[in-house]
Amino acid sequence: MHKSKEDVAELFHQHFNTPAQSTPVELTNFVREKLREQYQEAGAGITGANFLIAENGNIALTENEGNGVMSTSFPKTHIVIAGIEKIIPSMKDLGFIWPILAGHGTGQKISAYNTIFTGPKRRGEEDGPEKQFIILIDNERSxxxxxxxxxxxxxxxxxxxxxxxxxxxxxxxxxxxxxxxxxxxxxxxxxxxxxxxxxxxxxxxxxxxxxxxxxxxxxxxxxxxxxxxxxxxxxxxxNDWRWGTGMKFFEYISSNRKRMDVTQGSLKNSAVSLTGKNLMGKNKSMPTFEELSFSRQWKIKSKNG
Ligand code: SF4
The missing domain is CATH 1.10.1060.10 (Alpha-helical ferredoxin)
Known part of the structure; x- marks a missing residue:
C-alpha cells in the first residue's frame, strides 16, 4: 500500500538478491517458495481472527493471500490473538457480516480464502493443528x-x-x-x-x-x-499552554481576511520550521505553503483573465 511495485522489487533486490527489475509475479513466486519451507518447519502459527462466534466457539478468518491458512495448516499449534469486540453472536451473523467486510475492504463479493476453525484436529483427522489457544485482548475495550x-x-x-x-x-x-x-x-x-x-x-x-x-x-x-x-x-x-496560545493566535489571524493575507507563505513556513521537527513524521517530507493565499491568487488570476 505504501510502496510502488518498483520500490518492492528494489527492497527484495537489496535483501534477497533477486533481479532489481523483478515483476510482481516473479516476486510472488520467490516468496511462495521461500516461505513455504518456513511454514513447514514452524512449531506454531499465530493468526488474528476476523470474528469469534459465541454460539459454537468457532473462529472465522478471511484473507486474500493464504498466509493465514498456511499458518494454521502446517504448525502443530495454532495461537489466535483477537480483541474482545470480535465476538459475534452466531453463524447467521457471520453470513451477513463476511460479505460486508469483503465489499467494503477490497470491493470483492467475498474474499479469496474464508476459513472457519472449529478447534484443534480431532482423533482420526489427518490435517490441522493438534493444539489451539485463543488469547482475548481487552486493552481498554471494556x-x-x-x-x-x-x-x-x-x-x-x-x-x-x-x-x-x-x-x-x-x-x-x-x-x-x-x-x-x-x-x-x-x-x-x-x-x-x-x-x-x-x-x-x-x-x-x-x-x-x-x-x-x-x-x-x-x-x-x-x-x-x-x-x-x-x-x-x-x-x-x-494540550498544554502552547496549544491554547497557538489556537488563540490562529483564531485572531484566521477570523479576518486582511490578517490572513498578511501572513504569507514564507511566514507560515518559518512558523512551522520553528517547531524544529517534521510534523509529517519520518517517512514523509513536509510540504511548503504557497507564498500567496488562495484568495489572493484567485484575485490575481481573475484580474489577469
Ligand atoms: S469504515 Fe472504518 S470504522 Fe467503519 S467498519 Fe470500516 S474500518 Fe471500521
Whole structure:
C-alpha cells in the first residue's frame, strides 16, 4: 500500500538478491517458495481472527493471500490473538457480516480464502493443528464499552473503508499516525488503548468532512467521536499552554481576511520550521505553503483573465 511495485522489487533486490527489475509475479513466486519451507518447519502459527462466534466457539478468518491458512495448516499449534469486540453472536451473523467486510475492504463479493476453525484436529483427522489457544485482548475495550458514545467504535469490523475515504489519510499515509490502527477509526480508538496525552492530537487532523461516516458499513459516527476526542484530550492533559496560545493566535489571524493575507507563505513556513521537527513524521517530507493565499491568487488570476 505504501510502496510502488518498483520500490518492492528494489527492497527484495537489496535483501534477497533477486533481479532489481523483478515483476510482481516473479516476486510472488520467490516468496511462495521461500516461505513455504518456513511454514513447514514452524512449531506454531499465530493468526488474528476476523470474528469469534459465541454460539459454537468457532473462529472465522478471511484473507486474500493464504498466509493465514498456511499458518494454521502446517504448525502443530495454532495461537489466535483477537480483541474482545470480535465476538459475534452466531453463524447467521457471520453470513451477513463476511460479505460486508469483503465489499467494503477490497470491493470483492467475498474474499479469496474464508476459513472457519472449529478447534484443534480431532482423533482420526489427518490435517490441522493438534493444539489451539485463543488469547482475548481487552486493552481498554471494556472502558470504551462503558462510555456514552465511544462504545460505538467497538462495532468496527476493520474493513478499512474509512481510511481509504479520508482526505487526511490519503495525503499523510498510515505510518504518520505512528499507531497500530490508523485513519479515522485509529484516531478514535488509539487514545483509549494508549493515552490521550500522547495520542489525543490525532483527532485534530480531522477536517470534519464526514466522508468516513458516509462509507462506514456499520455506521459509526466517526466525525462526532473525533470531536469528542478533542474534548477528552483537553480534559486529559493532551494540550498544554502552547496549544491554547497557538489556537488563540490562529483564531485572531484566521477570523479576518486582511490578517490572513498578511501572513504569507514564507511566514507560515518559518512558523512551522520553528517547531524544529517534521510534523509529517519520518517517512514523509513536509510540504511548503504557497507564498500567496488562495484568495489572493484567485484575485490575481481573475484580474489577469
Ligand atoms: S470504522 Fe467503519 S469504515 Fe472504518 S474500518 Fe471500521 S467498519 Fe470500516
Amino acid at each position: 472502558s470504551m464499552l462503558d462510555t456514552n458514545e465511544h462504545w460505538q467504535a467497538l462495532k468496527c469490523i476493520r474493513c478499512g473503508a474509512c481510511l481509504n475515504a479520508c482526505p487526511i489519510y490519503k495525503v499523510v499515509g498510515g505510518y504518520t499516525y505512528n499507531t497500530v490502527y490508523s485513519g479515522p477509526i485509529g484516531s478514535v480508538i488509539t487514545p483509549f488503548m494508549k493515552n490521550f496525552a500522547e495520542f489525543g492530537h490525532l483527532s485534530t487532523a480531522c477536517t470534519q468532512c464526514g466522508k468516513c461516516e458516509e462509507v462506514c458499513p456499520v455506521m459509526i459516527p466517526l466525525p462526532r467521536l473525533l470531536l469528542l476526542n478533542r474534548k477528552l484530550t483537553n480534559e486529559n492533559g493532551g
